[in-house]
Amino acid sequence: MPALHHGNRHGRSEQARRSVLEAADDLLAERGFAALTVEGIAARAGVSKQTIYRWWSSKVDILLDTLADDMAQMLTPPDYRDLRRDLSEHLHRVARFLTESDAGAVYRALVGQAQHDPALAARLRTDYLSEQRARDRLPLLRGIERGDLPAGTDVDVAIDRLFGPLYLRVLVTGEPVPRAFTDRLVDAYLAAP
Amino acid sequence: MPALHHGNRHGRSEQARRSVLEAADDLLAERGFAALTVEGIAARAGVSKQTIYRWWSSKVDILLDTLADDMAQMLTPPDYRDLRRDLSEHLHRVARFLTESDAGAVYRALVGQAQHDPALAARLRTDYLSEQRARDRLPLLRGIERGDLPAGTDVDVAIDRLFGPLYLRVLVTGEPVPRAFTDRLVDAYLAAP
Amino acid sequence: MPALHHGNRHGRSEQARRSVLEAADDLLAERGFAALTVEGIAARAGVSKQTIYRWWSSKVDILLDTLADDMAQMLTPPDYRDLRRDLSEHLHRVARFLTESDAGAVYRALVGQAQHDPALAARLRTDYLSEQRARDRLPLLRGIERGDLPAGTDVDVAIDRLFGPLYLRVLVTGEPVPRAFTDRLVDAYLAAP
Amino acid sequence: MPALHHGNRHGRSEQARRSVLEAADDLLAERGFAALTVEGIAARAGVSKQTIYRWWSSKVDILLDTLADDMAQMLTPPDYRDLRRDLSEHLHRVARFLTESDAGAVYRALVGQAQHDPALAARLRTDYLSEQRARDRLPLLRGIERGDLPAGTDVDVAIDRLFGPLYLRVLVTGEPVPRAFTDRLVDAYLAAP
DNA sequence: AGATAAACGAGACGGTACGTCAGGTCTTCGC
DNA sequence: GCGAAGACCTGACGTACCGTCTCGTTTATCT
Numbered sequence: 140m141p142a143l144h145h146g147n148r149h150g151r152s153e154q155a156r157r158s159v160l161e162a163a164d165d166l167l168a169e170r171g172f173a174a175l176t177v178e179g180i181a182a183r184a185g186v187s188k189q190t191i192y193r194w195w196s197s198k199v200d201i202l203l204d205t206l207a208d209d210m211a212q213m214l215t216p217p218d219y220r221d222l223r224r225d226l227s228e229h230l231h232r233v234a235r236f237l238t239e240s241d242a243g244a245v246y247r248a249l250v251g252q253a254q255h256d257p258a259l260a261a262r263l264r265t266d267y268l269s270e271q272r273a274r275d276r277l278p279l280l281r282g283i284e285r286g287d288l289p290a291g292t293d294v295d296v297a298i299d300r301l302f303g304p305l306y307l308r309v310l311v312t313g314e315p316v317p318r319a320f321t322d323r324l325v326d327a328y329l330a331a332p
Numbered sequence: 333m334p335a336l337h338h339g340n341r342h343g344r345s346e347q348a349r350r351s352v353l354e355a356a357d358d359l360l361a362e363r364g365f366a367a368l369t370v371e372g373i374a375a376r377a378g379v380s381k382q383t384i385y386r387w388w389s390s391k392v393d394i395l396l397d398t399l400a401d402d403m404a405q406m407l408t409p410p411d412y413r414d415l416r417r418d419l420s421e422h423l424h425r426v427a428r429f430l431t432e433s434d435a436g437a438v439y440r441a442l443v444g445q446a447q448h449d450p451a452l453a454a455r456l457r458t459d460y461l462s463e464q465r466a467r468d469r470l471p472l473l474r475g476i477e478r479g480d481l482p483a484g485t486d487v488d489v490a491i492d493r494l495f496g497p498l499y500l501r502v503l504v505t506g507e508p509v510p511r512a513f514t515d516r517l518v519d520a521y522l523a524a525p
Numbered sequence: 526m527p528a529l530h531h532g533n534r535h536g537r538s539e540q541a542r543r544s545v546l547e548a549a550d551d552l553l554a555e556r557g558f559a560a561l562t563v564e565g566i567a568a569r570a571g572v573s574k575q576t577i578y579r580w581w582s583s584k585v586d587i588l589l590d591t592l593a594d595d596m597a598q599m600l601t602p603p604d605y606r607d608l609r610r611d612l613s614e615h616l617h618r619v620a621r622f623l624t625e626s627d628a629g630a631v632y633r634a635l636v637g638q639a640q641h642d643p644a645l646a647a648r649l650r651t652d653y654l655s656e657q658r659a660r661d662r663l664p665l666l667r668g669i670e671r672g673d674l675p676a677g678t679d680v681d682v683a684i685d686r687l688f689g690p691l692y693l694r695v696l697v698t699g700e701p702v703p704r705a706f707t708d709r710l711v712d713a714y715l716a717a718p
Numbered sequence: 719m720p721a722l723h724h725g726n727r728h729g730r731s732e733q734a735r736r737s738v739l740e741a742a743d744d745l746l747a748e749r750g751f752a753a754l755t756v757e758g759i760a761a762r763a764g765v766s767k768q769t770i771y772r773w774w775s776s777k778v779d780i781l782l783d784t785l786a787d788d789m790a791q792m793l794t795p796p797d798y799r800d801l802r803r804d805l806s807e808h809l810h811r812v813a814r815f816l817t818e819s820d821a822g823a824v825y826r827a828l829v830g831q832a833q834h835d836p837a838l839a840a841r842l843r844t845d846y847l848s849e850q851r852a853r854d855r856l857p858l859l860r861g862i863e864r865g866d867l868p869a870g871t872d873v874d875v876a877i878d879r880l881f882g883p884l885y886l887r888v889l890v891t892g893e894p895v896p897r898a899f900t901d902r903l904v905d906a907y908l909a910a911p
Numbered sequence: 912a913g914a915t916a917a918a919c920g921a922g923a924c925g926g927t928a929c930g931t932c933a934g935g936t937c938t939t940c941g942c
Numbered sequence: 943g944c945g946a947a948g949a950c951c952t953g954a955c956g957t958a959c960c961g962t963c964t965c966g967t968t969t970a971t972c973t
């Protein structure tokens with residue numbers, strides 16, 4: 140059995156890194172963002188505060204770190220070679236990510252915090268949202284290639300129309316986002332693309 | 333000249349109330365929500381902390397108080413007896429409210445905070461968003477009455493489709509929301525209501 | 526029963542002040558200066574760190590505060606109208622203060638700390654030692670007045686000769702300071718004043 | 719030129735040892751004992767913390783190490799075969815050691831620290847002060863041998879009387895210790911030995 | 912000429928305490 | 943009785959060092 144890692148010459152402890160990310164995730168889920176503290180994360184992770192501050196600049200920074208992998212994994216659109224189905228499935232997955240997954244809770248917390256913190260907003264956009272936007276474009280671009288959509292289609296506006304109502308419900312009104320709702324958005328878009 | 337009010341036997345000081353609301357508004361605009369503290373508001377307003385806690389439960393509560401009047405004032409839709417024009421104008425006003433006004437900044441801060449604070453989320457929805465939703469429905473209801481829209485139109489989905497993309501830009505991507513964009517949303521909606 | 530004091534407009538809590546001084550004294554006696562921390566004092570006194578820092582600048586400052594009264598009380602020389610007896614008694618009292626009393630332990634800790642901290646050294650000298658020096662002079666001045674000592678006696682050197690050996694044992698060699706020893710110092714001084 | 723030493727099989731690096739002792743001495747002189755840290759010494763000496771902890775147990779231990787040689791060198795009493803002159807010269811040297819030399823600063827810091835640290839106090843006494851006491855006795859013992867002092871002279875009390883006032887000024891009152899003062903102590907002692 | 916093993920630098924680790932800040936509560940006194 | 947003032951306890955902040963630990967390198971000595 141490998142002894143517990145207590146630092147070495149070549150870089151950080153992967154063990155400590157994982158403990159921190161898991162502790163942050165768990166505490167966010169259990170108590171919410173407002174009750175999330177660096178001290179609490181350190182205690183839960185069995186890690187010293189200094190170790191956290193050595194590698195992350197704030198609790199927000201930790202949450203961003205937990206988010207990186209999950210988003211690409213969960214939010215890559217499928218390719219059924221069928222525009223309607225691709226959109227329907229992708230929207231549904233995004234809806235489930237946002238409303239049901241732990242990573243979605245992290246994401247909502249960060250978007251909320253970004254309303255108070257322009258630096259976080261900028262970082263979210265350049266590092267996360269732009270990649271997600273690139274993934275969201277894929278089904279539409281494939282649709283244009285196949286001729287299912289007109290050549291001149293404004294893909295960004297399409298994405299705003301398809302996903303905007305979903306974010307409105309998730310972030311503002313708190314209404315549920317069932318498949319019937321997301322499918323209706325697809326219908327509306329395809330009726331007047 | 334009447335001396336500054338320092339308490340009396342007949343109800344609260346309107347002066348203190350206004351100082352607090354203004355101070356909160358100003359500090360939010362100047363430094364942002366994260367730097368907004370009850371102590372800072374008290375100092376700026378020339379009021380004691382106790383006075384604030386006597387009448388409001390938190391800084392969020394103060395901001396809610398500043399919001400109440402402004403929203404009804406700024407976000408009541410006009411009535412040109414023309415569905416397209418009503419929607420276009422109303423969406424444009426909402427966009428300007430959200431992106432340019434001080435009250436809009438307060439609103440965004442509160443929606444952000446609501447991501448971390450379920451009690452605030454609930455209060456926002458019951459006390460503010462539902463009223464706003466009622467105002468948003470008016471142009472569409474009038475359109476249905478006039479026969480500009482089919483009788484079975486789902487007004488709530490319509491609102492989600494019209495305003496969702498706008499919120500997506502404001503709260504998430506940070507992209508501007510020019511009139512051209514909001515008009516395009518109206519076009520898309522009217523093309524497939 | 527009077528409720529516990531939790532602050533008021535005019536002045537500090539005497540209760541908090543006493544708790545802190547007692548806690549500091551106790552902890553010094555129990556664990557020594559090195560283990561004395563502001564956090565520990567706060568916890569023991571049932572007081573917040575903030576309250577300590579509001580009124581004292583450091584643990585050293587607290588200890589100085591505990592010392593003020595005790596020194597004048599314990600170290601005022603008696604007046605038997607007899608030089609030898611006055612000196613003998615005063616030296617003995619100083620020796621007991623330094624070696625046996627709690628206040629003496631505080632004093633030794635502060636003199637020790639003053640070796641590392643010039644600001645403390647200066648403060649000790651101006652605020653405490655100079656007053657003690659004034660008290661130490663009294664028996665000798667009375668002896669000069671009575672003609673028991675020559676008019677030109679250098680009182681300060683006399684004090685150095687009488688008390689120096691005592692401090693050497695207390696601070697450096699750690700040897701005991703019995704009455705036989707202090708009396709011998711008095712004898713030696715009176716033999717060649 | 720030999721490359722910098724990075725360890726060898728048998729025995730420690732003399733270079734590292736010297737760097738550490740010098741760094742500790744310099745930092746004590748520059749910033750004082752309170753600001754002296756093992757990390758600071760390591761950085762200044764170009765040595766790793768581990769190397770320090772391998773050979774010394776604390777910063778105090780390092781300072782003790784710097785002191786060992788210096789004391790014997792500087793504080794061995796001369797032998798002029800003249801009691802008054804021997805004592806006068808030795809007292810003067812001790813005074814200069816304590817007040818003017820770097821080693822004296824180290825010594826004062828350690829005596830200060832010993833007030834908070836019984837283990838250090840014990841070690842200082844057994845390893846350093848007893849040797850110094852042996853040196854201090856020499857002039858007096860020679861005086862007794864020569865018949866300059868009575869055979870029954872209590873040498874330890876003599877040392878306390880001669881050196882005590884000096885320590886009082888150095889450690890407590892901070893007054894200067896000029897030759898006139900030390901000579902006066904010798905006069906007083908010889909007048910009533 | 913290796914192989915070995917002690918001592919080295921670097922630096923990450925779990926901790927303790929620091930001194931500061933804001934939160935929310937309580938008490939006094941002036942108007 | 944309201945409001946200003948401000949002291950209080952609580953709890954988290956981010957920092958400085960502590961003393962421990964591993965790692966990969968260097969180098970004197972022993973095969």
